[in-house]
Structure formats: C-alpha cells, structure tokens
Amino acid sequence: MSLPDNFFGRIIFLLERYGGSLLRGAGSTILIAIVSTAIGCLIGFIVGVIQTIPVRQSDNIFKKIILKIINFILYIYVEVFRGTPMMVQAMFIYYGSATVFNIHMGKWFAAFFIVSINTGAYMAETVRGGILSIDPGQTEGAMAIGMNHFQTMTSVILPQALRNIMPQIGNNLIINIKDTCVLSAISIVELFFATKSVAGTYYTYFEANSIAMAMYLIMTVFFSRLLRWMEGKMDGSDSFDMATTDTLAHTSGMLSYRGKKKNNGRLR
Amino acid sequence: MGQTILEVSHLGKKFGDNVVLRDINISVCSGDVTSIIGSSGSGKSTLLRCVNLLETPTSGQILYYERDIMDKGFDVPAYRAKVGMVFQSFNLFSNMSVLENCVVGQVKVLKRHRKEAVEKARFYLEKVGMGAFINAKPRQISGGQKQRVAIARALAMEPEVLLFDEPTSALDPQMVGEVLGVMRTLAGEGMTMIVVTHEMAFARDVSSHVVFMKDGVICEEGTPEQIFGSPEKQETRDFLSRFFDR
Ligand SMILES: Nc1ncnc2c1ncn2[C@@H]1O[C@H](COP(=O)(O)OP(=O)(O)O)[C@@H](O)[C@H]1O
Numbered sequence: 001m002s003l004p005d006n007f008f009g010r011i012i013f014l015l016e017r018y019g020g021s022l023l024r025g026a027g028s029t030i031l032i033a034i035v036s037t038a039i040g041c042l043i044g045f046i047v048g049v050i051q052t053i054p055v056r057q058s059d060n061i062f063k064k065i066i067l068k069i070i071n072f073i074l075y076i077y078v079e080v081f082r083g084t085p086m087m088v089q090a091m092f093i094y095y096g097s098a099t100v101f102n103i104h105m106g107k108w109f110a111a112f113f114i115v116s117i118n119t120g121a122y123m124a125e126t127v128r129g130g131i132l133s134i135d136p137g138q139t140e141g142a143m144a145i146g147m148n149h150f151q152t153m154t155s156v157i158l159p160q161a162l163r164n165i166m167p168q169i170g171n172n173l174i175i176n177i178k179d180t181c182v183l184s185a186i187s188i189v190e191l192f193f194a195t196k197s198v199a200g201t202y203y204t205y206f207e208a209n210s211i212a213m214a215m216y217l218i219m220t221v222f223f224s225r226l227l228r229w230m231e232g233k234m235d236g237s238d239s240f241d242m243a244t245t246d247t248l249a250h251t252s253g254m255l256s257y258r259g260k261k262k263n264n265g266r267l268r
Numbered sequence: 269m270g271q272t273i274l275e276v277s278h279l280g281k282k283f284g285d286n287v288v289l290r291d292i293n294i295s296v297c298s299g300d301v302t303s304i305i306g307s308s309g310s311g312k313s314t315l316l317r318c319v320n321l322l323e324t325p326t327s328g329q330i331l332y333y334e335r336d337i338m339d340k341g342f343d344v345p346a347y348r349a350k351v352g353m354v355f356q357s358f359n360l361f362s363n364m365s366v367l368e369n370c371v372v373g374q375v376k377v378l379k380r381h382r383k384e385a386v387e388k389a390r391f392y393l394e395k396v397g398m399g400a401f402i403n404a405k406p407r408q409i410s411g412g413q414k415q416r417v418a419i420a421r422a423l424a425m426e427p428e429v430l431l432f433d434e435p436t437s438a439l440d441p442q443m444v445g446e447v448l449g450v451m452r453t454l455a456g457e458g459m460t461m462i463v464v465t466h467e468m469a470f471a472r473d474v475s476s477h478v479v480f481m482k483d484g485v486i487c488e489e490g491t492p493e494q495i496f497g498s499p500e501k502q503e504t505r506d507f508l509s510r511f512f513d514r
Pocket residue numbers: 283286288306307308309310311312313314315
C-alpha cells in the first residue's frame with residue numbers, strides 16, 4: 001500500500017498503521033507524567049515542610065545545626081534541579097551514573113527518577129510559598145488548643161496549603177506531560193519518540209507531528225479540566241445543611257443555607 | 269475565693285530592645301473573672317500570649333498550680349489544652365466544618381475517642397447557640413457566629429482557664445451582644461477567665477478584678493467598683509473618661 005497523496009489521507013494512513021504505537025507512546029507519557037508529578041509533590045511537601053520548620057532562640061544548638069545543614073542541602077537540590085534543563089539532567093544522571101559510579105539504572109527507573117526529582121524541586125518552592133501564605137492565625141489557633149507542630153501541619157496548614165497550590169500542581173502535571181518528550185534523549189519510548197519513528201519511516205513529518213500535537217493537546221486539556229474539577233470537589237458545596245435543633249437527632253434537617261463563597265467564578 | 273490557678277510574677281517581655289511588658293504581677297483564682305483594660309499598644313495581647321506561651325517571656329515567672337510553665341520538663345501542649353484562648357480574629361480552622369473545629373483538638377491533643385469528642389463538641393456548640401451550624405464551614409457564618417464557635421472550640425477542651433483577647437473588637441456592633449452574652453453566661457457558671465476588652469460595661473458588671481495597663485506595666489488594679497467608681501491614678505481617670513464621656 002502506498003502513501004495517499006492528500007494530507008487527511010496520509011493522517012488516516014498513519015493512524016491505521018501506527019495508531020497503536022502512538023497510543024502506547026501516549027500511555028507512557030501519561031504514566032510518567034502522573035506518577036512523577038505525584039512523587040514530585042510528595043518530595044515537594046517533605047522539602048517544603050522541612051524548610052518551614054520554625055527555629056526559636058530557645059531551641060537547642062544541636063537542632064539548629066542539623067536544620068541548618070539539611071536546609072543547605074535542600075537549597076542546593078532546589079537550585080540545581082530548577083536551574084538546569086531536564087534533558088541535560090537526564091543525560092547527566094543516566095549516562096553519568098553508569099560511567100562514573102558504575103550504576104546501571106534501568107532507563108525507566110531513570111525516567112521516573114528524573115521527572116520526579118525535577119518536579120520535587122519546583123514543588124518545594126511552591127509548597128513553601130503555600131505554607132507561608134496561610135494566615136499565622138491558623139497556626140496560633142491550633143497551638144492555643146495544644147496541638148504540636150506536626151499535628152498543626154497535618155491537620156490545619158497542609159490541607160489548606162494543598163488546596164491553594166492545586167493550580168500549581170495542575171501546571172506541573174501539564175508541564176510534565178509535555179516535557180517527558182525530553183526523555184527520548186535516553187530512548188524512552190513515549191509519545192514524541194513514537195512520533196519520530198513514525199515520521200521517519202515515510203518522511204511524513206508534518207502529518208505525524210500533527211497527530212502528536214492533537215494527542216498532546218487532548219491529554220493536557222483533559223487533565224487541566226480534571227484538576228479543576230478536583231479543586232471544586234475540595235472546596236465543597238456552597239451551601240450547608242442546618243442541623244435539626246433537636247440535639248438527640250443526629251441527622252441533618254431540611255433547611256439548606258447558602259453561604260457566601262470566596263474566589264469562585266459563579267457569583268450569585 | 270477559690271484555689272490559685274495562675275500566678276504571674278515579675279513577668280517581663282522584650283522584643284529585641286523594645287520592652288513591651290515590665291514587672292507584671294497577677295494572680296488568678298478559680299472562678300475569677302479578670303478584665304484587662306488599657307489603650308492600644310499597652311501590652312495586653314502580649315501579656316495574654318505570654319500566659320498561653322504563644323510568646324516566650326523574657327523574665328519573671330508564670331506558675332500554673334505552683335509549677336513553672338517555663339520549666340524544661342513542663343508539658344506545654346497539655347497546659348495549652350487547659351488554658352484555652354479566644355482570639356480577636358477567631359482563628360477558626362478554615363478547612364474544617366464548625367463541628368470538626370471543635371472535635372480536632374479533643375481527638376489529637378486529649379486523645380478522646382471520636383464519638384465522645386463529637387458529643388462534647390455538640391454539647392458546647394449547643395451551649396453557645398451554634399448547634400444548628402455544625403455542618404457549616406467558617407466562611408459561611410457571620411463574625412459573631414465564628415466567635416461563638418471559637419468559644420465552643422475552647423470549651424470543648426474543658427479548660428481550667430479561658431483567655432479572651434478582645435473577642436468582640438472585630439465584630440459589627442449588632443454581633444457584639446451575642447458574644448458578650450455567651451461570656452456572661454460562662455462567668456455566671458464560674459468559669460475562670462482573663463478577658464482583654466474595650467467593653468467597659470462588661471468589665472464593670474462581670475469582672476471580679478480589673479487590671480488597667482499602660483505602657484507595659486500595670487498602672488492600677490482593683491475591684492470593678494474601685495477602678496470604675498473611684499480610680500486613684502490620673503492615667504486611669506483619663507483612660508476611662510475617653511470611654512464614658514462619649
Ligand atoms: N511580635 C512582635 N514583635 C515586636 N513588637 C511587638 C510584637 N508584638 C507586639 N509588639 C509590640 O508590643 C507592644 C504591645 O503590643 P500588644 O501587646 O499587641 O498591645 P495591645 O494588645 O495592648 O494593643 C506594641 O508596641 C507592639 O508594637
């Protein structure tokens with residue numbers, strides 16, 4: 001079968017023949033992006049929390065020194081991974097670990113590792129900002145009823161910080177969906193790698209990349225909508241049920257009160 | 269007069285070189301309602317925050333049942349659970365429902381079972397007239413309602429002492445009454461309270477002891493009759509005249 005001579009014909013030809021391999025590539029892209037964004041967020045939260053541990057004058061010198069050292073290491077981590085291109089990091093870590101340290105990490109492990117650690121560096125700053133942006137009154141309210149730093153963080157501050165940085169998490173996910181294409185440098189077969197192979201076989205660079213464009217766009221739009229939806233879920237509903245005034249009844253009553261909701265586009 | 273719960277002696281607080289509190293002595297017995305009055309910047313909040321250890325005093329002592337709260341081995345979280353605080357800005361946890369605000373401390377700090385904590389939370393929310401709002405989020409209720417929930421949150425820990433830092437100063441005038449009403453009820457039931465306030469009628473009618481602060485020191489103190497009826501210091505008279513001549 002020869003190549004059709006019009007654009008759409010060639011698109012359909014490529015889809016019929018290579019649709020499966022392109023979809024598998026897209027699958028790898030999504031897998032790497034989601035898993036690495038999740039791990040990256042976890043790293044970001046850990047780093048961000050450590051960086052915001054309050055140091056008081058009354059703390060003992062040992063704790064202060066340990067924190068100083070840890071914070072310095074974390075500072076280096078954030079700066080290095082934010083300050084260098086991910087493609088160079090991929091080559092550096094994947095080939096570097098093999099030649100210098102004789103560690104042969106699988107390329108898939110390397111892929112998850114690189115994208116996660118990169119996302120972590122960005123998320124660390126985001127989480128730090130997210131924590132610092134929470135009204136100090138929230139911490140004082142928690143301390144005043146005897147909650148310790150850890151309890152205050154996990155019950156009060158981090159849930160609010162998480163909600164506030166959801167848009168940034170969404171951004172990172174979308175950036176990761178697109179930027180996994182740099183992993184083709186270490187021969188990870190993701191969507192871009194698959195596209196290149198398809199394009200090269202028949203010299204259909206424009207057509208193959210048109211398909212890739214559409215697939216990337218579908219993925220990013222889908223996930224940005226999904227995250228918006230999750231944000232809405234986290235905010236809960238605009239209204240709340242009035243409990244019945246009978247203290248013995250543990251069910252909610254019929255009345256529903258509409259509260260005012262801040263920063264929501266749907267003003268009533 | 270009941271047993272002495274809190275004994276503040278020679279308390280001092282500096283922020284850097286800025287001396288904010290000097291030689292403060294107050295003792296609080298069970299059932300006392302101590303009102304602290306004084307103009308803005310006189311150190312009233314800082315004093316309450318020192319009592320709750322939200323600020324670390326730079327000199328002096330605070331004894332809770334004769335134990336120094338600044339001792340190394342002193343269990344600060346347990347102490348804070350026993351000495352509740354109500355803030356001017358409510359500080360309700362905005363990620364939690366009204367009910368959860370009153371449950372979380374009981375479960376995390378006092379290690380109560382959730383069921384028991386929920387029952388107590390409901391009981392105290394009912395007491396402050398917020399029983400119907402357990403499902404609301406803080407952003408969905410008014411300032412006066414928030415402050416009543418904040419009081420219920422503190423009460424749910426079943427504290428020995430409640431500290432109030434200008435609990436009605438951030439409220440619209442029509443909401444002040446509902447919060448003061450709750451506080452009057454608590455005082456009537458024998459709750460030990462230290463109240464920083466600009467509500468002079470409340471201080472006069474409800475307190476057992478009134479402390480007038482000026483520039484980081486206690487300028488004058490006494491019974492409400494003494495302070496409001498026949499203040500000895502010129503500063504006290506000047507301060508009070510600004511409230512009652514209007
Ligand atoms: N964290 C702080 N750092 C430096 N100065 C402070 C701090 N908190 C309060 N102050 C100062 O302490 C003084 C007393 O403040 P405050 O206790 O809030 O007074 P009041 O509650 O009586 O209005 C003010 O001059 C204020 O500027």
